[in-house]
Amino acid sequence: MTTFVELLLNGLSIGAVYALIALGFVIVFRATEVVNFAHASLLLAGGYVTAVLRDDIGFLAALVVGVAGAALLGALIEFLVIRRYRGRDHSVLAIVTIGVDIVLLAELTRRIGSNVYPMGDPWGDGVLTLGGVSVPHTRVAAFVTAGLIIAAFLLAFRLTSWGVATRAVAEHPETAALMGIRLGRVSLSAWAVAGGLATVAALFLTVFPTPGLERGTSLAALKAFPAAILGGLDSTTGALVGGLVIGVTQSLATGYQSDLTFLGRGIGDLAPYLVMLLVLLVRPAGLFGTRELARV
Amino acid sequence: MSEPTTPLTASGATASGAAASGAAASEITAPPAGPRPAGRRATRVGPSRRRAAYAAAGSPVLLALPFYVDRFWLQAGLLAMAAAIGAIGLTLLTGATGQLSLGHAFFLAVGAYGYCVLAGDGEGAGEPVGLGLPSWAAVVLAVLLAGVAGGVFSPIAGRLRGAYLGIATLALIFIGQHVLFNAHDLTGGYNGRAVPPLSLFGLTFDDSETVVAAVPFQAMEKLWYVGLLLLAGCALFARGVLRGRPGRAMNAIRDHRIAAGVMGVPVARHRAAVFVLSSMYAGLAGVLLALVFQQTVPEYFGFILSLEYLAMIVIGGLGSVTGAVVGAAFVTLLPQILTRYSEVLPLVSAPGTGGVSPGEVSRYLYGAAIVAVVLFLPGGLVRLAARRGPIEKDEAERP
Amino acid sequence: MTAPAPDVPPLRVRDLTVRFAGITALDGVSFTVEPGSVHAVIGPNGAGKSTTFNVLSGVYRATSGSVRLGDEELTGLPPHEIAARGVARTFQNIALSPYITVADNLMLGRHRLTRSGFLAAGLRLPSAAREEARHRERVREIAAFTGLEGHLDHPAGALPYGLQKLVELGRALCMEPRLLLLDEPVAGMTADERRRTASVIAGVRDGLGISIVLVEHDMGVVMRLADAVTVLDFGRRIADGPPDAVQRDPAVVRAYLGQEAAAS
Numbered sequence: 001m002t003t004f005v006e007l008l009l010n011g012l013s014i015g016a017v018y019a020l021i022a023l024g025f026v027i028v029f030r031a032t033e034v035v036n037f038a039h040a041s042l043l044l045a046g047g048y049v050t051a052v053l054r055d056d057i058g059f060l061a062a063l064v065v066g067v068a069g070a071a072l073l074g075a076l077i078e079f080l081v082i083r084r085y086r087g088r089d090h091s092v093l094a095i096v097t098i099g100v101d102i103v104l105l106a107e108l109t110r111r112i113g114s115n116v117y118p119m120g121d122p123w124g125d126g127v128l129t130l131g132g133v134s135v136p137h138t139r140v141a142a143f144v145t146a147g148l149i150i151a152a153f154l155l156a157f158r159l160t161s162w163g164v165a166t167r168a169v170a171e172h173p174e175t176a177a178l179m180g181i182r183l184g185r186v187s188l189s190a191w192a193v194a195g196g197l198a199t200v201a202a203l204f205l206t207v208f209p210t211p212g213l214e215r216g217t218s219l220a221a222l223k224a225f226p227a228a229i230l231g232g233l234d235s236t237t238g239a240l241v242g243g244l245v246i247g248v249t250q251s252l253a254t255g256y257q258s259d260l261t262f263l264g265r266g267i268g269d270l271a272p273y274l275v276m277l278l279v280l281l282v283r284p285a286g287l288f289g290t291r292e293l294a295r296v
Numbered sequence: 297m298s299e300p301t302t303p304l305t306a307s308g309a310t311a312s313g314a315a316a317s318g319a320a321a322s323e324i325t326a327p328p329a330g331p332r333p334a335g336r337r338a339t340r341v342g343p344s345r346r347r348a349a350y351a352a353a354g355s356p357v358l359l360a361l362p363f364y365v366d367r368f369w370l371q372a373g374l375l376a377m378a379a380a381i382g383a384i385g386l387t388l389l390t391g392a393t394g395q396l397s398l399g400h401a402f403f404l405a406v407g408a409y410g411y412c413v414l415a416g417d418g419e420g421a422g423e424p425v426g427l428g429l430p431s432w433a434a435v436v437l438a439v440l441l442a443g444v445a446g447g448v449f450s451p452i453a454g455r456l457r458g459a460y461l462g463i464a465t466l467a468l469i470f471i472g473q474h475v476l477f478n479a480h481d482l483t484g485g486y487n488g489r490a491v492p493p494l495s496l497f498g499l500t501f502d503d504s505e506t507v508v509a510a511v512p513f514q515a516m517e518k519l520w521y522v523g524l525l526l527l528a529g530c531a532l533f534a535r536g537v538l539r540g541r542p543g544r545a546m547n548a549i550r551d552h553r554i555a556a557g558v559m560g561v562p563v564a565r566h567r568a569a570v571f572v573l574s575s576m577y578a579g580l581a582g583v584l585l586a587l588v589f590q591q592t593v594p595e596y597f598g599f600i601l602s603l604e605y606l607a608m609i610v611i612g613g614l615g616s617v618t619g620a621v622v623g624a625a626f627v628t629l630l631p632q633i634l635t636r637y638s639e640v641l642p643l644v645s646a647p648g649t650g651g652v653s654p655g656e657v658s659r660y661l662y663g664a665a666i667v668a669v670v671l672f673l674p675g676g677l678v679r680l681a682a683r684r685g686p687i688e689k690d691e692a693e694r695p
Numbered sequence: 696m697t698a699p700a701p702d703v704p705p706l707r708v709r710d711l712t713v714r715f716a717g718i719t720a721l722d723g724v725s726f727t728v729e730p731g732s733v734h735a736v737i738g739p740n741g742a743g744k745s746t747t748f749n750v751l752s753g754v755y756r757a758t759s760g761s762v763r764l765g766d767e768e769l770t771g772l773p774p775h776e777i778a779a780r781g782v783a784r785t786f787q788n789i790a791l792s793p794y795i796t797v798a799d800n801l802m803l804g805r806h807r808l809t810r811s812g813f814l815a816a817g818l819r820l821p822s823a824a825r826e827e828a829r830h831r832e833r834v835r836e837i838a839a840f841t842g843l844e845g846h847l848d849h850p851a852g853a854l855p856y857g858l859q860k861l862v863e864l865g866r867a868l869c870m871e872p873r874l875l876l877l878d879e880p881v882a883g884m885t886a887d888e889r890r891r892t893a894s895v896i897a898g899v900r901d902g903l904g905i906s907i908v909l910v911e912h913d914m915g916v917v918m919r920l921a922d923a924v925t926v927l928d929f930g931r932r933i934a935d936g937p938p939d940a941v942q943r944d945p946a947v948v949r950a951y952l953g954q955e956a957a958a959s
Contacts, residue, residue, distance in 0.1 A: 035459035084671055091394055092670055094459040095610055099666025102603055106659035110652065219599070222466065229463045264478030273467035277452065280464055284455040533817035540816025540823060544803050547792050555790035557774035558752050558783075560807030560870065573813055 005133050007255040008248060013139035013204075015247020016146035020201040021224030022231065022239035023150060024194030029233050030170035031190035034082060035094040039198060040221040041104035042077075044213075046070030046199025047206060048108055051117035051213045059120050067199045074195030078188050109215045118212040125208045142204035149200060150240060153193075157236065162189065170234065223250070223269075226276035232289020241287060246272040358524060362517040363509065370516035371588060372632040377523040378584035380624035381530045383608040384617055385577020388534055390606070391615030392543065393570045394550030395453070395461050399468030400605045403442045403575040405476060405597035407582025408491075409483055410438035412592060415492040424484045431494045435583050442579025443572050450568035457553065457567075469599050476594030488593035491586040494522065501587065519587055526584060527621070530577060534617045537573070546570055547615075607662045611669050613676025622677050626665075631658040699731025700904035703873045704765025706751075711760035713746050713930075720746040722930040723760070728874070728923075733900055733907045735917045735938075738927035739950065744910045745787065747927070748878050751908070752784045753777040764874060779807050783872035785863040787879045787910075793852025797843060797862055798834060800851045804869025805830045834869055841865040841895050857888030864895065875899065875907045881916055889913065896920055918942070926950070 021043060028036045050066030057065070077100055085093050123137040157163035168176040169186045177183050198221070205220050206213040227246040231238025253260065254268025279287060362370060382404055389395050415434035416426025429437070446453070452464050476483045483489060493502035493515070501522065506513045537543050545566050548556035557563045586592050604627055612623025634654030638644045644657050669676055706728040713721040721743045728734040736744050749755040751762060753774035762769040769777050783804070791800050809830055815823035838844040841861050846854055851862055860880060867875055880896065881889045893916050900907060900920070911917050917924065917938070924941040926934040928950040934941050941947055 035462065037462070081667055081671075089394075091390075091396055091458040092614075094396060094462060095390075095606060096667055096670050098603060098606055099610070099663050099670070102607065102663030102666070103660055106656050106663065110656050222599075225463045225466055229460065233460065264474060266474060266477070270470050270474045273470045277464065277467050280452055280456065284452075284460075536817040536819045537813055540819075540827065541802075541806065541809050541811045542813050542816050544795070544799055545806055547795055547799075548803050551792040551795075552790040554754055554774070555786060556803075558754065558778060559803050559866070560775050560778035561803075562773075562775045569813065 002132050003255065004252075006135065007251045009133070009135050010139055010255075011248030011251030012244060013135075013143040013146075013247070014251060015227075015244035016143050016150070017201050017204040017243070018224045018227045018246050019150060019240045019243025020146050020197050020204075021221055022228040022243050023153065023236060024197040024201075025224060025228045026231075026233060026236055026239045027166070027190045028194045029228075030236075031166050032078075032082060032093075032187045033090050034097060035090070035233070036097050036194070037094060038077060038097040038101040038104060039194065039224070040218040041101050041108060042070055042074055042195050043198035043202045043205075043221040044108050044218040045073055045104060046195060047202030047213045047217060048112065048117070050199065050203060051119055051206070054120045059122060062120075063199075063203060066202075067196045070195035070199040071192040072195070074191035074193075075188050078191035082187065082191070083184065105218060108218075112213070112215050114215070116212040116214045117206075119203060119207050121203065121207050123207065136208055138204065138207040138209075142207075145200065146204070149197065154236065162186075166190065223272045226272045230276045230279045230286055232286030234290060235286070235288035238286055238288035245275060249275050359521075362513070362520045363511050367514070367516050368632075368636070370520055372629055374516060374519055374523045374588045375585065375632075376625045376628040377527045378581045378588060379605070379608060379628045380527055380621040381584065382578050382581030383605055383612070383620035383624040384530055384534045385574040385581070386605050387609040387612075387615055387617070387620040388537065388546070388577070389570050389574035391609055391613075391619075392538055392550065393546040393567060394458055395567060395571065396459050396606075397465045397571075397574070398462050398599070398602045398606070399449075399465030399472075400574075400578050401597045401599070401601035402465075402468035402472035403445060403578035404582035404585065404601065405472050405592075405594075406442040406445045406575075407438050407579030408586035408592045408597070409476070409489075409582075410441040410579065411435060411583045411586055412489050412491055413482055414438055414441075416489070417492070424489045425481050426492070431492060432496055434492075435494070435580075438583050439576050439579045442582070443576040445579075446572040446575025447568070449575075450571060453571035454564035454568035466599075469602060472597055473594060476597065483592075483594060486594065488591055491590050491592060493590075494519070494587055496522075515590070516588070519584075522587075523584060526580065530580065531617050531621065534577075538615075538617065542566075542569075550615075604662075607666055610666045611662060611676055613678035616676065616678050619676045619678040626677070627658075627662050630661060631655050634658055699729075699906070700873075703730040703905055705730050706874055706906060706908070707761075707763045708747075708751075709761045709763075711747070711750060711762065712758045713743075713750060713755060714758045720930050721750070721757075721927075724925075724927065724930070724932050725760075726925040726932065726935055728906050728908055730906055731900075731904045732922040733896075733909055733920050735909045735911060735921035735924045736927060737911065737914075737917060737924060738933075741929070742927040743930040744927060745878065746930075748784060748876055748908075748910060751777075751876055752782060775807075778870065781871070781873035782876065783867035783870040783874070784876035785860075785867050785878055785880060787882065789856075789859045789863060791851040791859060791862055791866070794850050796848055797838070797851050797854070797865075798831070798847040800862055801834045801838060801843075801847075801866050801869045802830065804866040805834065808871060837865055837868050840898065841868065842891065857884045857892075860884065860888075861892060861895070864892070868899065873905055875905055877907060877909045877911075879911055880909070881911065881913050889916065893920065 021039065025036060025039050028034060028039070046066045046069060049069040050062045053065055054062035081096060081100060082093065085096060121138065123141050126137040127134045128137055128140055157167065165176070165181045165186050168179065168181055169183060173183060201221070201224075202213070202217065206217055223246055224243070227242035228239055229242075230245060231240070231242030249271045250268050253271035257265070257267060260267050361373070382400065386397065386400050389397055411434050413425060414427050414429045414437050415431045416424065417428045418424065418426030449468065453461060456464055477485060493500055495501065499506070499518070501515055501518045503514045506518070511517070538546070545556065545561040548559060548561060549563055549566060553563055608623035608627045609620050610623070611626055612621065613619030631654050634641065634644055634657055638654050644652060644654055708727070709725050711721050711724045712719070724743070724747065726734070736747055738744055746755060750757050751769070753769070753772055753776070757770050760770070764780055764782065767780055769780065769782070809826055811823040811826055814820075835844060835847070838847055841864060843858070843861055843865055846858060851859060854862065860883075864877070864880060877896065881892050884892060896907065897920060899905065909917065909921065921938050923936065924934070924938050925932060926941060926944070926947045933946045933950055934944040
């Protein structure tokens with residue numbers, strides 16, 4: 001039972017981190033209707049900047065620079081590439097982000113090589129024990145931070161003019177433009193926000209018990225894709241629920257791996273994708289996705 | 297208009313039809329006004345004849361290459377041919393039908409490993425399982441196996457569209473990698489398994505020498521002709537599909553899926569069928585790749601490979617068979633050329649020396665090429681060639 | 696109204712209701728399209744005309760009510776099954792493949808009438824080639840009938856708007872339908888194109904004897920072509936009958952024609 005509770009807490013924590021990534025992904029999709037396949041490399045970029053700078057300027061400053069850097073990179077991609085394609089077929093745009101992803105991933109994996117960069121975070125390998133259940137400090141920090149950021153975003157979505165503009169654009173871009181909303185700004189800010197969120201996620205994907213940032217971190221980040229599509233690509237609620245489902249599934253499958261040996265090693269990494277397929281079989285638009293009404 | 301039996305030409309209808317066509321005739325003499333999307337593509341002058349001329353000029357060169365070119369280039373060429381077959385399959389799905397797939401590497405793996413399992417003899421302790429089938433039968437069955445794997449995915453492939461399918465197919469990559477690394481008995485695990493050579497009509501396509509016109513023919517020389525034959529067959533088949541009834545339905549699904557359904561196309565079933573066909577192309581490409589590499593390793597069939605195939609079809613020109621072949625040649629040969637000439641090229645260093653390796657350089661190049669092609673050259677490299685000449689009819693430019 | 700072709704059944708729409716997300720787009724609408732007649736569905740914007748079409752062609756699902764073509768229930772069938780029963784439609788916004796030639800766009804209309812599958816097309820079997828040639832011939836006839844024969848080799852997207860709408864109509868005719876649904880066939884056309892399209896539609900009615908349901912804002916075209924008119928307003932039927940009777944109906948004048956009159 002203790003094991004189960006520990007795994008569940010761990011899963012919820014890592015799930016909150018996936019939710020952060022999926023949230024950025026969904027924000028970009030709602031603002032620009034682009035399925036952003038470069039999202040994982042954006043995450044790797046933010047994490048890399050943080051990891052490289054922390055020796056010189058300290059962890060917190062490095063994290064701030066990392067978040068800003070990834071936000072800037074996201075904005076640059078939007079400004080230099082995505083903006084030029086506005087009005088084009090969305091499948092083509094998705095493929096363009098794949099091109100961006102290939103370049104970024106090639107550059108980052110070349111720089112990282114076979115190194116592992118520890119994040120130098122303040123939580124270290126401390127463990128919190130409460131009533132026989134132990135959870136690493138990093139997991140508590142991840143859950144709290146991700147929870148706060150997500151809550152802030154949901155509030156911003158409802159209350160600020162930025163949130164209203166973004167939602168209006170998602171509903172009907174032409175009408176929103178006619179109402180004086182500047183599509184370019186909404187789209188640019190969505191990409192920047194996605195980059196920033198991804199960097200925070202990168203931090204929590206690479207702290208204890210993970211040794212640090214490495215090439216493979218972007219593969220871990222790819223699990224936010226099933227989280228986003230499982231919840232429904234156009235739903236922020238879906239991103240949260242999807243993230244948590246994926247996190248818990250992965251944590252449980254990894255934790256009980258020894259009971260699942262017939263499925264082979266590393267089933268924990270595969271489980272999120274299997275869950276995604278199961279959900280899609282039943283609900284092709286995801287758990288919270290709207291089945292869009294065809295306008296003809 | 298002379299058939300009196302058809303109701304459309306009956307009585308009063310003819311008059312209005314003729315009037316309408318008269319008015320239409322006066323209108324078409326003037327070029328369509330305004331910047332219409334496809335206006336300049338309206339001219340076409342016998343593309344098939346031009347194509348036939350290219351083929352007539354090109355084929356003797358391709359046929360003669362094994363007599364003049366060394367093993368390195370033959371192998372590179374064969375890899376390009378295998379990639380071209382896989383890319384044609386992907387462009388049927390992504391280019392012509394508008395369904396994004398990141399799972400292509402999975403079906404390549406099914407073909408490659410399927411062939412090994414079916415054709416391998418499985419003898420010796422610790423050897424992975426082999427059914428010992430004749431190798432030609434193993435090729436056919438491996439392709440069918442890839443088709444079945446695509447069919448199993450059809451409940452999802454039929455119902456999800458565009459980029460949504462792209463994300464869902466990510467699962468295939470990870471399932472594939474998981475199985476390849478874990479199912480030791482079938483796949484040989486991390487180190488993969490040796491590929492049994494192809495054997496046809498008593499001729500074995502391995503490194504046992506057969507001397508033809510004073511040139512020693514080894515595996516690559518012999519396989520070269522198999523590759524050419526398979527590629528030609530696959531390209532012709534795909535073109536037939538695109539030009540025929542299924543191709544029209546595919547384009548309709550891509551351009552307007554609701555209209556396609558209303559016109560009587562069972563959209564989900566058709567999408568699933570194209571997915572199966574595309575998987576079979578990937579399966580055959582996988583078999584050929586395995587035969588060329590002579591050893592299959594699981595690492596090869598990962599996420600990056602799927603991205604490479606998408607790069608091929610975008611760079612060449614989405615939805616075009618020729619484009620898929622051109623793109624496959626570009627993406628496959630680029631790292632080979634850079635490797636071969638890494639000493640003389642600036643900014644490129646030999647693999648393992650710490651600088652920017654040829655593999656990385658080519659990844660920058662084709663990643664950037666995807667962005668650039670879609671931005672500046674919608675329609676891909678094929679369109680670049682076509683801009684100076686006639687336009688190919690069935691090769692639409694966007695998914 | 697001309698004599699209907701023998702195999703054209705009546706279309707009966709009964710108590711059709713469509714709701715999405717709390718909005719009632721159609722509220723218990725009923726009407727009957729007599730075989731071989733032109734039946735217009737009119738009403739102000741948002742009256743539910745397009746929703747009616749989308750239900751008739753299977754794009755939307757009805758919340759309740761029924762649509763029957765002869766003895767066959769159409770409600771709940773997917774679009775391609777409805778197409779297989781001889782129902783064709785055009786789209787208000789052009790829904791052609793822009794990079795494909797007009798001929799191939801029209802050939803798409805033959806999809807349900809042809810059989811060649813992937814194998815036959817890929818291997819270029821003689822049966823596929825014969826079928827292709829036969830249907831291309833018929834497509835040429837229909838193109839001539841709609842005045843498109845000079846454009847068969849052009850990409851559909853390169854044609855002027857009015858001609859593209861004619862291609863829509865031609866493609867629907869290529870399905871050899873028993874029931875033809877025309878969604879604003881002359882909207883956005885020049886006066887000349889409008890006249891031509893109307894004469895093609897009249898030609899279809901007179902020459903083929905099939906039923907036509909017409910959604911159109913152009914009252915001139917409606918009054919000239921229609922044998923019967925159903926008027927919708929806010930998802931409800933407010934009038935139904937022959938054109939001149941409907942035109943005089945006070946409810947209609949209030950809801951619809953009144954607006955038109957005031958505007959013009």
